[in-house]
Amino acid sequence: MYQFFVEEEQVHSDSISITGGDVNHIKNVLRMKNGEKIRVSSKSGQAYFCHISSVLDDEVIAAIDSADETGTELDNHIVLYQGLPKGDKMELIIQKAVELGVSEIVPVAMKNCVVKLDEKKAAKKLQRWQAIAESAAKQSKRTVIPTVKQPVTYKEALKIASELDSTLVPYENERGMDATREIMGQLKAGQTIGVVVGPEGGFAPEEIALVDEHATMHRISLGRRILRTETAGLAALAMLVYNLDV
The missing domain is CATH 3.40.1280.10 (SPOUT methyltransferase, trefoil knot domain)
Structure with missing residues (x-):
């Protein structure tokens, strides 16, 4: 499952907007399609399990499936x-x-x-x-x-x-x-x-x-x-x- 990072304002109630260089990486390098699973983390440290719902010219919309409550960070x-x-x-x-x-x-x-x-x-x-x-x-x-x-x-x-x-x-x-x-x-x-x-x-x-x-x-x-x-x-x-x- 691929990981991406976004700013806080890109996280909405039920979806996440991925912009910038990651759009080209998703579209043209990884060639990902609608429905594929990804993990997205905001700068605050909250991570989400998502699936791609829309791939546009300058934006990828990821629908939030669930929050990653466990995370991958150490407590230190x-x-x-x-x-x-x-x-x-x-x-x-x-x-x-x-x-x-x-x-x-x-x-x-x-x-x-x-x-x-x-x-x-x-x-x-x-x-x-x-x-x-x-x-x-x-x-x-x-x-x-x-x-x-x-x-x-x-x-x-x-x-x-x-x-x-x-x-x-x-x-x-x-x-x-x-x-x-x-x-x-x-x-x-x-x-x-x-x-x-x-x-x-x-x-x-x-x-x-x-x-x-x-x-x-x-x-x-x-x-x-x-x-x-x-x-x-x-x-x-x-x-x-x-x-x-x-």
Whole structure:
């Protein structure tokens, strides 16, 4: 069943109006016909099971069959603070993080980041990254589209993350999974959770030292093997899903 997102004003009492680029996708790419089932979510997070009732030149009308009361979202707001990686690794990270249920993704400029984004490059990248997040949200049947934020500095990231209920910091020199299991086991539904991941070069000593200054931040291990930056955050998110999803 295909997933589409709409604005609140496109949802009516018994139908939903789908407009924009999704119309061409439905008509000419998917070649969907009247009667075919789809899932539609509004920006407020309410999802509906629908069937296509009319395909027009610039609009597709979907009749509402029922509301999706269960949904696909975690009860936790999870933010991934990702040290800027090289090449197109960020695209993979965003895609998979969205599939795993992340709520926000914040690119972070850190000491060992090779990539340096000026304002013009950042704006262009952000547009691309947000499109990837939307595509991944459709594929994974998310009820909301996670937001990719503007890149921030490491200190800015820690300041924002310190306001969350708990923040996990996978660190390659942290040893032993017992502490990780204990911290994961203390997390509860409804809490806001951050995950801070270093870039290819890892955390600088002074950066990891700043983590210990915040009571709500916890260094964790992801096992005895060293994970790449594009793997570490996804491994932590998978652990969170295991512990928090119902």
